[in-house]
Amino acid sequence: MNDVYELYVLGVLEPDAAQAIDEHLGDQCDYCLQHLHDAVLTTSGMAALAETRKPPKLLRRRVLESVTPRPSLTAWKFWVGALIAASVVMLSIVAWAMQSARTLRDQVAGLTQERDQLQSVVTLLSKPETKTVQFGIADNRPHGRVFLNANGGVVFVGTDLPQVATDRTLELWVIPKNGAPLAAGIFRPTAQGNSVNVWNQPVDMAQIQAVAVTVEPAQGSAKPTTQPFLVVPVG
Amino acid sequence: MQKDSTADAELIDRLRRRDPEGLAKAYDRYAPLAYSLFVRIIRDESVAEDLVQELFFRVWNRARDFDPAKGTLGVWIVSIARNMAIDHVRSAQGRLQSRIRPIEPTDQLVFSYKPIEPESVIDNARAIKEAFSTLNPNQKRVLELAYFEGFSQTEIAGQLQQPLGTIKSWMRSGLSKLRSVIKTGVAN
Numbered sequence: 001m002n003d004v005y006e007l008y009v010l011g012v013l014e015p016d017a018a019q020a021i022d023e024h025l026g027d028q029c030d031y032c033l034q035h036l037h038d039a040v041l042t043t044s045g046m047a048a049l050a051e052t053r054k055p056p057k058l059l060r061r062r063v064l065e066s067v068t069p070r071p072s073l074t075a076w077k078f079w080v081g082a083l084i085a086a087s088v089v090m091l092s093i094v095a096w097a098m099q100s101a102r103t104l105r106d107q108v109a110g111l112t113q114e115r116d117q118l119q120s121v122v123t124l125l126s127k128p129e130t131k132t133v134q135f136g137i138a139d140n141r142p143h144g145r146v147f148l149n150a151n152g153g154v155v156f157v158g159t160d161l162p163q164v165a166t167d168r169t170l171e172l173w174v175i176p177k178n179g180a181p182l183a184a185g186i187f188r189p190t191a192q193g194n195s196v197n198v199w200n201q202p203v204d205m206a207q208i209q210a211v212a213v214t215v216e217p218a219q220g221s222a223k224p225t226t227q228p229f230l231v232v233p234v235g
Numbered sequence: 236m237q238k239d240s241t242a243d244a245e246l247i248d249r250l251r252r253r254d255p256e257g258l259a260k261a262y263d264r265y266a267p268l269a270y271s272l273f274v275r276i277i278r279d280e281s282v283a284e285d286l287v288q289e290l291f292f293r294v295w296n297r298a299r300d301f302d303p304a305k306g307t308l309g310v311w312i313v314s315i316a317r318n319m320a321i322d323h324v325r326s327a328q329g330r331l332q333s334r335i336r337p338i339e340p341t342d343q344l345v346f347s348y349k350p351i352e353p354e355s356v357i358d359n360a361r362a363i364k365e366a367f368s369t370l371n372p373n374q375k376r377v378l379e380l381a382y383f384e385g386f387s388q389t390e391i392a393g394q395l396q397q398p399l400g401t402i403k404s405w406m407r408s409g410l411s412k413l414r415s416v417i418k419t420g421v422a423n
Contacts, residue, residue, distance in 0.1 A: 040310055063288050
């Protein structure tokens, strides 16, 4: 009779016999439980009849990793991610700082140029031999002054000057009595239409007929390409 | 040397506390036996490795339900392993519903009876191995077909082309000899 329990544990009993034991076990029969326990011990020992095989070494790690988190890998990923993020932030800061430095350099250069211009204007205006010509008295049209000095050159101070497109600029011309107009510098008026333009070249006062302003391409022109919108006679 | 049953109780305690070191020790103690069993039944080392992983995953997840006072860890692990392997073979062969005693619902029954002296599955296995060597070839063959192939007695009769009654007789006498070894600890 005892072998029935081993056969039951082995799973080799016919279905009706197995079902009978299932039902009997459900009643918590002490006798059955004892014999079933013995049967499990007997049959489980049969596992040793298998030829002994050593599991691969890597299998142990695989098993343990399947039930435990991998902090080292997680930490590794975290730190690589953090390093990448820090690098991106650092590069952004460097790029921003370089851009800021470039902008500041440009501003400093612009202010330096403006200061030099103003110094030239002050120097030129303080000289008694400087000639002053006023133009465009009326409002809402370009008006201002032109200062000429034989050694200091020409200073053009204008107000209500027209705005020009971004691909255009204003260009000052010194027009001699004989010969072609001399380019005296490009400039863009402020939003209020104001501008001071200095041309630091010695001039022959007796030979200058007028000063004019034209609209030219952004990089300026060697000779006027449009009709002047402003001509100031100085002769 | 520490008795396996005592060591098992400590292992179970660690497993129930979700201590990975406990699983590592359980693996070191029982993985060779389980792996050998899987390879013997399935005859595919790669699948055997997968099943060992699944086996210990189950042990890890179900350790809380296991009461060390009611049974031995080794018997539990080997029983689960054998059922997994036979189910795998039957599933792969498309054989119909497994007649293997399902370990899940009857575990409590099997392990609810407290033995007077909890046996070590490994010591027990050594005795079984010795006893098995004393069986005659027919007894060995029918028990191997039942345990490692999961064949029913009827299927074994068909395999060996012997009457069902003869198969039952060989199986009964073989099991009787093994059982006596378990009780006396001595192979006849």
